Amino acid sequence: MTISMSAVKERSLLGLKEISREEISSILDRAAYWESQKEKMSPVLKNRFVANMFFENSTRTRFSFEMAQKRLGAQVLNFAAAASSVEKGESIYDTVRTLESMGIDAGVIRLKPIGLLAELAEKVSVPLVNAGDGNNEHPTQALLDLYTMKQQFGELKGLRVSIIGDILHSRVARSNLWALKKFGAHVKFCAPPSMQAPELAEHAPYVSIEEALKADVVMMLRVQLERHAVGVLKSAEQYRLHYGLTEERAAQLEPGAIIMHPAPVNRNVEIDDSLVESDKSRIFTQMSNGVPIRMAVMERAMKL
Known part of the structure; x- marks a missing residue:
């Protein structure tokens, strides 16, 4: 051809x-x-x-x-x-x-x-x-993410999407940001200072974990902690404590909110094990x- x-x-x-x-x-x-x-x-x-x-x-x-x-x-x-x-x-x-x-x-x-x-x-x-x-x-990952959101909510316009984790190294965060903004969704980032990409702040604000939980979609990113082996977040336990989606934090999610993750998941780091296949999770649906x-x-x- x-x-x-x-x-x-x-x-x-x-x-x-x-x-x-x-x-x-x-x-x-x-x-x-x-x-x-x-x-x-x-x-x-x-x-x-x-x-x-x-x-x-x-x-x-x-x-x-x-x-x-x-x-x-x-x-x-x-x-x-x-x-x-x-x-x-x-x-x-x-x-x-x-x-x-x-x-x-x-x-x-x-x-x-x-x-x-x-x-x-x-x-x-x-x-x-x-x-x-x-x-x-990572365009096909973002496309399947948008597809999953459309399945759940019908349309993307006005959707509140929080992306939490290592924004600095994340191609998933970038592709989702560019695509979601084209459809009129509201994107927020949440990340430790060492995992923020400052150049993206003009496109999506960085907010606290408490603020990030006020969303229709809470998208957790995989964190490779070896990239950040300094400071207070050098251990999986510390990351989970400050930025992980724990059972306690999940209990604060709005009734219709869903949990997403590009996978593979570091269980009990980004997301507590009990939440990976919970009613709110769409992780395997994404796959x-x-x-x-x-x-x-x-x-x-x-x-x-």
């Missing part, structure tokens, strides 16, 4: 900051279509080849993409950097170009270096889908919704 560079860009999904509300809505609508299908397999991409190129580990995200791709009938190549020549010094660019040369129709990429994905997209002639790049964006969302994204990238 040969498509123009403008079409390649339109079919790529690098982030949600730059794409329109209408485009996001069309992906969400198509995901709803795929979720409604009774048959697990709908081989609309049966002659397409896609490579999942994970230069950073995430078994859960890769499996979600792979499930979506296989349900659409695509031929899937899975590439893990730890078992590749990238570990021996081959550049990410060369790896992507190699797979492009072999005839893939699209690539799903997860990597750590910030800014590299945008550069790659300018140099290759197949659509690329961002599965997480540095602390920039389930990841498949139809990624089906919509892959179909958009590869369907003729």
Whole structure:
């Protein structure tokens, strides 16, 4: 399949900051279509080849993409950097170009270096889908989050969403922020000073944990405490005490509020174990919704 560079860009999904509300809505609508299908397999991409190129580990995200791709009938190549020549010094660019040369129709990429994905997209002639790049964006995670919120509340306009945790390193927080604001939702952040991203404060205010609990959606982020091994929050116990969603804090949530988390969850750190599968939790619903969302994204990238 040969498509123009403008079409390649339109079919790529690098982030949600730059794409329109209408485009996001069309992906969400198509995901709803795929979720409604009774048959697990709908081989609309049966002659397409896609490579999942994970230069950073995430078994859960890769499996979600792979499930979506296989349900659409695509031929899937899975590439893990730890078992590749990238570990021996081959550049990410060369790896992507190699797979492009072999005839893939699209690539799903997860990597750590910030800014590299945008550069790659300018140099290759197949659509690329961002599965997480540095602390920039994670668009399909935010799409499945929005989809989950729409399922629960019907619409996003006016929704109060609090995102709590390591905002500084969170691509999930950024993608959710950009997308939710396009739909008129009200976003608040809550984070320890060492985990705040000051440049985002003009887009969403930083509030106390008590204020953050006054929301329709309380989204907890995974915290890697080894990144912050200084100060009062250097232990899991200290983080839970000051910023975790404990049973006591959950009791303060409004009756219709829901709990979300991009997973995997550090139980009894970000969220008390008893809350992960509680009535208010939508954590496993989010994971389930990841498949139809990624089906919509892959179909958009590869369907003729």
